[in-house]
Amino acid sequence: MPKFKFEYKITLAYLLIGSLWIIFSDKFLITIIDDIDFLTDVQTYKGWFYVLITALLFFLFLKRHLKDLRTTKKELENHKNNLQNLVLEKTKDLDAAFEQLEKKNKEINLKNQELEKTLTELKEAESHLLQAEKMASIGILTAGIAHEINNPLNYILGGLTGLQQYFEEEKIENEKVTLFTGSIETGIERVNAIVSGLNKLSRNKEAFDEECDVHDIIDNCLNIIGNRLKNGISVSRHFAKDLPVVKGNVGQLHQVFLNILVNASQAIPDKGKIEITTKNEKDAIFIEVKDNGCGIEQGDLKKVTDPFFTTKEPGEGTGLGLAITYNIIEEHKGRLEFESEVDKGTTVRIELPKS
Amino acid sequence: MIKPKILYVDDEPLNLMLFRANLSKKYEILTAESGITGLEIIRNTCDICAVISDMRMPYMDGIEFIKASARIKPNISYYILSGFDISDEIQEALDSMLIRKYFRKPFNLKEIDKEIDCPEQSN
Numbered sequence: 499m500p501k502f503k504f505e506y507k508i509t510l511a512y513l514l515i516g517s518l519w520i521i522f523s524d525k526f527l528i529t530i531i532d533d534i535d536f537l538t539d540v541q542t543y544k545g546w547f548y549v550l551i552t553a554l555l556f557f558l559f560l561k562r563h564l565k566d567l568r569t570t571k572k573e574l575e576n577h578k579n580n581l582q583n584l585v586l587e588k589t590k591d592l593d594a595a596f597e598q599l600e601k602k603n604k605e606i607n608l609k610n611q612e613l614e615k616t617l618t619e620l621k622e623a624e625s626h627l628l629q630a631e632k633m634a635s636i637g638i639l640t641a642g643i644a645h646e647i648n649n650p651l652n653y654i655l656g657g658l659t660g661l662q663q664y665f666e667e668e669k670i671e672n673e674k675v676t677l678f679t680g681s682i683e684t685g686i687e688r689v690n691a692i693v694s695g696l697n698k699l700s701r702n703k704e705a706f707d708e709e710c711d712v713h714d715i716i717d718n719c720l721n722i723i724g725n726r727l728k729n730g731i732s733v734s735r736h737f738a739k740d741l742p743v744v745k746g747n748v749g750q751l752h753q754v755f756l757n758i759l760v761n762a763s764q765a766i767p768d769k770g771k772i773e774i775t776t777k778n779e780k781d782a783i784f785i786e787v788k789d790n791g792c793g794i795e796q797g798d799l800k801k802v803t804d805p806f807f808t809t810k811e812p813g814e815g816t817g818l819g820l821a822i823t824y825n826i827i828e829e830h831k832g833r834l835e836f837e838s839e840v841d842k843g844t845t846v847r848i849e850l851p852k853s
Numbered sequence: 854m855i856k857p858k859i860l861y862v863d864d865e866p867l868n869l870m871l872f873r874a875n876l877s878k879k880y881e882i883l884t885a886e887s888g889i890t891g892l893e894i895i896r897n898t899c900d901i902c903a904v905i906s907d908m909r910m911p912y913m914d915g916i917e918f919i920k921a922s923a924r925i926k927p928n929i930s931y932y933i934l935s936g937f938d939i940s941d942e943i944q945e946a947l948d949s950m951l952i953r954k955y956f957r958k959p960f961n962l963k964e965i966d967k968e969i970d971c972p973e974q975s976n
């Protein structure tokens with residue numbers, strides 16, 4: 499049996515009941531009432547009665563249904579509002595989350611940049627450390643070698659002193675003896691210079707809290723090597739006006755500038771210039787020594803601070819100058835850099851921290 | 854004339870021999886191959902004018918020896934010899950006047966002779 503919807507059913511029921519009511523009530527009234535006028539009246543009342551009853555029924559029925567509908571509607575609206583609120587809240591939450599994410603993203607980006615910086619710094623530190631380590635192990639080794647060489651050297655010197663005394667006492671004096679003892683003496687001096695250089699290279703700590711006036715030190719060094727500078731070399735100084743003193747070891751810094759200035763003058767064949775510039779910057783002072791000498795081959799640039807690296811004639815250079823210089827600058831927590839072009843010249847740059 | 858007495862302590866016999874050979878004209882040289890024998894000589898000999906000691910020696914280094922010796926004979930002049938550059942320890946000994954001077958090896962005997970202030974005594 500097909501299911502009818504409620505409205506169909508009730509309309510059908512109404513039609514049926516109404517028709518039945520009209521048919522049967524009329525028939526019934528006809529059988530009990532003979533008077534036509536009275537019958538008409540009763541039929542009118544019956545009509546009114548029917549209308550009233552159905553109106554009442556309709557009213558009750560509609561009331562119940564509409565009430566249901568209204569509550570449902572209200573509930574729905576409530577629901578809708580709730581939903582809307584919920585959505586709003588969720589959206590807000592999402593916005594906050596999004597904002598946070600964006601912040602996090604920015605942070606990560608920053609961190610990334612920092613990491614990258616740290617990485618380059620680390621890489622620099624590593625090469626620095628490698629160099630320092632190389633120097634440290636060389637230092638230990640050379641200190642040992644220096645000590646071991648000193649003892650036999652002592653025998654030679656003692657023996658020579660004895661011989662010279664003996665010759666003197668026996669009044670043996672001839673050219674050959676002076677030549678031989680003289681050459682032994684020169685030999686000893688040469689070895690001694692090397693060993694003392696090695697010793698300086700491996701020197702253990704000294705005071706690094708002296709006030710160092712770099713301008714004073716440079717001027718001193720220029721005075722010291724003044725007569726060793728060839729006539730054709732001009733020296734110009736471009737000193738910063740407000741260069742502060744730095745903490746360090748005055749003696750060692752003298753050694754640094756002596757080494758560098760001597761190297762510069764040795765690089766100039768006969769005519770040239772040496773420019774010394776100092777700069778005062780935020781955390782450090784900078785000293786540049788620039789010469790227009792022979793320059794350094796690209797491949798040698800990394801080796802100049804290696805102990806015993808030298809391109810000079812035997813006897814003229816031990817190759818320890820810049821190794822010692824590097825060590826001293828390192829101990830001052832500074833930096834030593836070289837820039838050079840063959841036949842154009844060399845610039846040595848030193849950075850010394852202010853504190 | 855009596856020659857002034859000098860004690861030289863070094864663990865290298867050749868150094869001792871050369872020292873003696875070169876300076877025995879002017880001084881009476883006493884030598885010891887270790888701080889221990891050095892201390893014994895200090896205890897048993899009077900009128901030692903100067904003591905020169907090598908720094909690096911087995912068992913007892915130069916500074917240790919000189920410290921012990923100075924407790925027995927504080928009036929002697931002490932000197933140290935070292936194959937290394939000056940160290941903190943030696944610097945300290947210089948500052949506290951425990952030693953008068955530090956000589957670096959190889960040492961020039963003439964320089965030592967000049968430094969040592971031991972007049973010949975007439976008797």
Ligand SMILES: Nc1ncnc2c1ncn2[C@@H]1O[C@H](COP(=O)(O)OP(=O)(O)OP(=O)(O)O)[C@@H](O)[C@H]1O
Pocket residue numbers: 757761762765789791792793794802803807808809810814815816817818819820821843844
């Ligand atoms: N200003 C410069 N111009 C050209 N070459 C240089 C300069 N400074 C250094 N060099 C090169 O670096 C090498 C090493 O220098 P370093 O000072 O260490 O030793 P050296 O000068 O050869 O010997 P030493 O300093 O012991 O007398 C030099 O032999 C030279 O080849």
Ligand SMILES: [Mg+2]
Pocket residue numbers: 757760761815819820
């Ligand atoms: Mg040099």
